[in-house]
Amino acid sequence: MTYTNPVIAVKGVDHGDPAVLKYNGMYYLYHTGPRDVPVYKSYDLVHWQPCGSALSASDEPDHWAQIDLWAPEVIHENSVFYMYVTGAMRKEDGSADDEIRHIGVAKSHSPEGPFELAEQPLTDEWSIDAHPFKDEDGTWYLYYNVRNETTRGPGGVIGTGNVVDRMTSLESLSGSPALVVKPEHEWEGNKENSFFWNEGPFVLKKNGTYYQMYSAGFFGDDTYGVYYATSRVPMGSGGMDDTSWKKWGRGKPILKTNEACHGPGHHVVVKGPDGVEDFIVYHGYEPGENLPERRVRLGRLSWEDDHILLEPPVTGELPMPRKPDFDGRFLTDPARINKGLASCAFDDYLFETNVALPGGSCSEAGGCLAYKDENTRLAWALNRQAGTFTVSARKEGNAVYIEEWPLPADFDYEAYHTVRAVVSGEKVSIRIDSIEVAFLSWSTGGKAMVSEDSCADYRGTILTELQR
Secondary structure (H helix, E strand, C coil): CEECCCCECCCCCCCCCCEEEEECCEEEEECCECCEEEEEEECCCCCCEEEEEEEECCCCCCCCCCEEEEEEEEEEECCEEEEEEEEEEECCCCCEEEEEEEEEEEEECCCCCCCEECCCCCCCCCEEEEEEEECCCCCEEEEEEECCHHHCCHHHCCEEEEEEEEEEECCEECCCCEEEECCCCHHHECCCCCCEEEEEEEEEEECCEEEEEEEECCCCCCCCEEEEEEECCCCCCCHHHCCCCEEHHHCCCCECCECCEEEEEEEEEEECCCCCCEEEEEEEECCCCCCCCCEEEEEEEEEECCEEEECCCCCCCEECCCCCCEEECCCCCHHHHHHHHHCCCCCCEEEEEEEECCCCCCCEEEEEEEEEECCEEEEEEEECCCCEEEEEEEECCEEEEEEEEECCCCCCCCCCEEEEEEEECCEEEEEECCEEEEEEECCCCCEEEECCCCCCEEEEEEEEECCC
16 A cells, blocks of 8 residues: 655645644644644544644734744643644734744643633743653653744854743743754755744654754745754753754755655654654645645654654655554454454564543553463553552562552543553563653563453554564
């Protein structure tokens, strides 16, 4: 099976700055809009169904988001969906005031919205392109774009740069941002070198190194592309003079204009349906259209040691995102889920499920990551009464491992939480909501399963064989 780019292309619509949320096995995509943020959904990242408007601009006379709803990005935490979005105020003629742009947050209880805008923005200064990032210890950071004296480009020419700030909550910042990247090279601006950009941040972490991918060049033409910088810390201590982040290849692009796409950039990275493949979702101009409208494109992200590789745009067919070996994303009956899991026995695999404890009386969920028999098994449990996530292992009837991780005081048991385990090379890594809670050795094999004698609700369950 194959697909071709772009994956979303509606004539008359600019699909700039796309972002994707994966929730309970379904994907939701949002992009920039003048007065509304559209939302689409997909089960495979290729076929997208429009679902109307997720967010509308405010009609209040002094609101910060009256027009130009740019670069929306959505996360889910404890039953609430948070959209980080840019808004502008209107001038008397109805157009956007480019001097008064701010990032802010909107909330909803559904990924499709409607989202409700906060009364106040997150920052006082000019800011766009907010990207929330949750580190492995549970700390949240917000990367975003500013335009001030520090972010000027070569020759002191006006420019924008990316900064990062700690989030004191999902609706507030500490107010002390640190610099990440700013324009340093002539190719990071427009063709006239009258304006420079480093914008559109997205952060990955691998082997203790943070990778901030960003876009540079003019977003309106073929100078735009994707770059990255690295750091050993998510946020340096030097404020706007910080130098913790270093640009890869002295500012060399990893995705740039070619005959298939002009101005590719402003992207997010998301796991494919199999939970293993990484994909970049980005915008770009179609060379044959000659329209000021960006289209949504999909490409693979891979690694060459510690270097990011992005699949270049092509006009031809590409392999579809891989499906998991067991695809129980839209199954809810634990017995049917376990029947499918039992048919997939691998030495190395990824297991993922989203679990909720509905109602106050539902107190526990769990299952096995590797079940051989009652005497030899690797199990997990989410316990409301104890307030813990527990990983335990037994071999031949003997307890060989137990780890209890205390859950945060504000942990919402009725919300869906992602349990993800990677079993590879006799090592097992177990995470809940992206936080690693256990890492141990396990060499006896076994099958994955979820508890059938629990009132818990399981969604988005998958199992994928890993290739060594």
